[in-house]
Amino acid sequence: MNERVLEISNLRIDYPTRAGIVRAVDDVSLTVYSGEVLGLVGESGCGKSTLGMAILRLLRPPGKIVGGKIIFDGQNLLELSEEEMRRLRGARISTVFQDPMTCLNPLQRISDHFLETIRTHGSQDKHEARRLAAQLIDRLGIRAERLDDYPHQFSGGMRQRVMIGLALALNADLIIADEPTTSLDVIVEAQFLDLLRDLQQQFKLTIILITHNIGVVAELADRVAVMYAGKLVELAEALPLFDTPLHPYTRGLLSSVPNISLTEDRLQIMSGSPPDLINPPPGCRFHPRCPRAMERCRVEEPLFKEVELGHWTACWLYEK
């Protein structure tokens, strides 16, 4: 296997609120390898964005990392100073968010965004930087004459492409993409996914792709991690995960996703709804909704284990 880019171990993140402590990420361990797309899926509120933001150490208050390690390039990010972390964010870890306007400067032309990035991190001369920027933009499918537009003159899909372009210009070691296509219409989403796949393969990008859209993950991810109520419940390469999901939650989730290309006209129904993270159920957090829950599941929390080679899950069904 490839080199490890990121190693998260036993990460815990809390949001202390008036109503109680929200345990948004609870004892999550995860490794990201160079050149892979790791899909992180799960339903709204399960902790995906919290995990992504923690890697950047950009948790929204009152979010706090209360345990664990995040090793990137041999160092524990949780031990870096704010200044070191800031440099890392600008140079080696890039982000693509649902709303790209949060990252683009409204007063700067698109070309300036590229030039600034290229010149800060590549130290080219002005003409060389300009040539590179034009090349990149062209690769993104944006016409060169649009380079001098401001971000608000770009459509949502074009802004997302700019974000990926900037990550390329940066030559980032890791890209965290949080719901990058969620606000896009399907055709624009498909255009973006096609572009992202091409670029990922050409430049061997390492991407953590956070999304609630199982279809998007199926299109891009090499491996998939499934979260439920702050916990990682399953992790595997994409094919085994979709073909033979182990955790009952993953099974339920996959069979309740509408699939336009299949002929059956009914979806599987999962009972109940995701729990409250202030008082999660004891034992396995999924047990109140699990069709296969046993006595043990109600009291004892299952460990996250490698059940088959490269296929991990946290479920008592697989306890030998």
Add this chain to the structure above:
Amino acid sequence: MPESENLVEVRGLKKWFPVQKSFIERLVTRQRQFVHAVDGIDIDIRRGEVFGLAGESGSGKTTTGRLILRLEEPTDGNIVFDGVNLASLSKEEMRRMRKRMQVIFQDPLASMNPRMKTGDAIGHSLVIFDEARGEEKRRRVLEMMERVGLTPAHVLYNKYPHQLSGGQRQRAVIARALILHPDLIVADEPIAMADVSVRALLLDLMLQLKQDFNLTYLFITHDLATAKYICDRIAIMYLGRIVEMGRLTDVYRHALHPYTQALLAAVPVPDPRFRRTAAMPRGEIPNPINPPTGCRFHPRCPAAQEECTKVEPELREVQKDHFVACHHDTM
């Protein structure tokens, strides 16, 4: 007179919104500009069916729904509901007619009064339309709550919207829409905000209630995969026009319009073996203020020809119950 097969008949419906301009802009450009949100559409919604209205953001789906409910005055065109031309009704007559058509919105929290208890919110229109009050209202609300699975009903009756889960809120909104036993439900992206695992449940519930209460749905969605599980017929909108319409199975299996074909091909498939092969149309939806001449899709259409840039294609029936607006000999 025998009852028509159609509950709703829409003819030549248009809604143009004037573009808001600053005082100076108005001095400079004399001409008023309009957003062509809905620009001449004909739809029949049959009794007891789920009629889907799909298309990308800004194509005019919500506006069409609001026009049918008369929450919006049409710029032009007619809406006939159960044989009655809505334009001919007085305010009071329209008020009574409105009992027969209800709406479910995408965001249940935004559409519920935060200070009203769930039960009272569900029963509110009973009071407004003077149908029931006090114990009678409570009884009918509790019964409806049971029907939509908002249980234990007597406990949830006294909760406020923020105390309910997302799925429960959406059920409350459904119960509120059903309490007057309407004929038509306009459901505008009703499950878009729900958790993935709860969506299937809500779809199933909507289908069950349709049976129980003899409902007809106008189901508005941007998600063609979801539409597949609930719609009988579907219309695809693009920039205020309908480009294709027919039985869902016909439209999905033999899409005739290049835009429908692209929309269907673009939907991400939850299967890692699947690879999209169709090329996507260039660019994005143009501005609805000055829609393209001729066929509105022509600037992005891979098959556009001279004629498409000049003449707007009519929606014509090319097979039984399958309509398309395209100049190509699509058969």
